[in-house]
Amino acid sequence: MQDNQFLVYIRGRVKVGTKLLFDQSLSAEVVKLHEDGTRVVTFYQLDQKLDFEMLNQILETIGHIPLPPYIKREDNKEDVQNYQTLFAKNIGAVAAPTASLHFTPELLKKIQAKHQSAFVTLHVGAGTFKPVEHQDINEHIMHKEFYNIPSSAQEIIDSPKKILAVGTTVTRTIEYYARENKTEGESDLFLHPQNRPMRVNYLLTNFHLPKSTLLMLVASFVGIQKTLDLYDEAIKNNYQFYSYGDAMLIV
Numbered sequence: 392m393q394d395n396q397f398l399v400y401i402r403g404r405v406k407v408g409t410k411l412l413f414d415q416s417l418s419a420e421v422v423k424l425h426e427d428g429t430r431v432v433t434f435y436q437l438d439q440k441l442d443f444e445m446l447n448q449i450l451e452t453i454g455h456i457p458l459p460p461y462i463k464r465e466d467n468k469e470d471v472q473n474y475q476t477l478f479a480k481n482i483g484a485v486a487a488p489t490a491s492l493h494f495t496p497e498l499l500k501k502i503q504a505k506h507q508s509a510f511v512t513l514h515v516g517a518g519t520f521k522p523v524e525h526q527d528i529n530e531h532i533m534h535k536e537f538y539n540i541p542s543s544a545q546e547i548i549d550s551p552k553k554i555l556a557v558g559t560t561v562t563r564t565i566e567y568y569a570r571e572n573k574t575e576g577e578s579d580l581f582l583h584p585q586n587r588p589m590r591v592n593y594l595l596t597n598f599h600l601p602k603s604t605l606l607m608l609v610a611s612f613v614g615i616q617k618t619l620d621l622y623d624e625a626i627k628n629n630y631q632f633y634s635y636g637d638a639m640l641i642v
Contacts, residue, residue: 490558509544
């Protein structure tokens with residue numbers, strides 16, 4: 392965020408002016424409360440206000456693997472190995488693009504040996520965890536997330552080739568570009584059955600939380616009833632949901 396302010400989630404009740412203390416003389420002061428549960432804070436080390444680069448260096452040494460809030464346990468050493476992505480490399484997202492957790496380096500190499508691939512960047516924001524609370528989904532206000540599409544990916548998107556998007560982040564990036572023709576900016580695209588994909592043909596994705604925008608994105612490909620049928624089958628067959636769960640391929 393601007394002015395060395397950061398959007399965060401904080402467990403427990405706080406008020407403006409509350410100060411939180413961490414290791415290595417790191418502290419955070421709450422400067423704003425949002426109705427959606429997020430908080431705006433400023434970080435300090437001793438009396439020095441920290442920018443993103445300075446803060447990230449400290450968090451790399453004292454922080455933990457940022458497991459999603461629906462994983463109801465503390466992180467452990469296995470997560471350091473397992474909760475990693477082959478795709479994400481640019482600092483800025485609040486969570487890993489979880490569809491990529493299904494790939495090993497060996498599997499990715501096999502795929503790339505037979506199929507053309509390219510990478511895009513979308514920094515997953517805190518809003519991705521915000522549920523759809525309106526009866527009319529068109530009233531849901533979508534969060535904004537920074538994205539960037541390099542020329543190698545743009546060339547594929549602009550071609551007539553069919554596209555398999557690995558993950559909802561990739562899908563939203565491609566579909567935003569298909570509508571706005573901008574290779575960098577902030578995407579606030581909400582894909583749902585009334586706003587279907589224009590460019591992505593196939594999708595690999597996890598099984599998502601109820602009432603989430605990600606579940607609506609799946610429905611934008613196959614419709615609401617088919618989505619319900621797929622999830623009903625997954626539940627009956629004990630599929631695993633969310634980050635450490637199974638995946639579906641929509642073709």
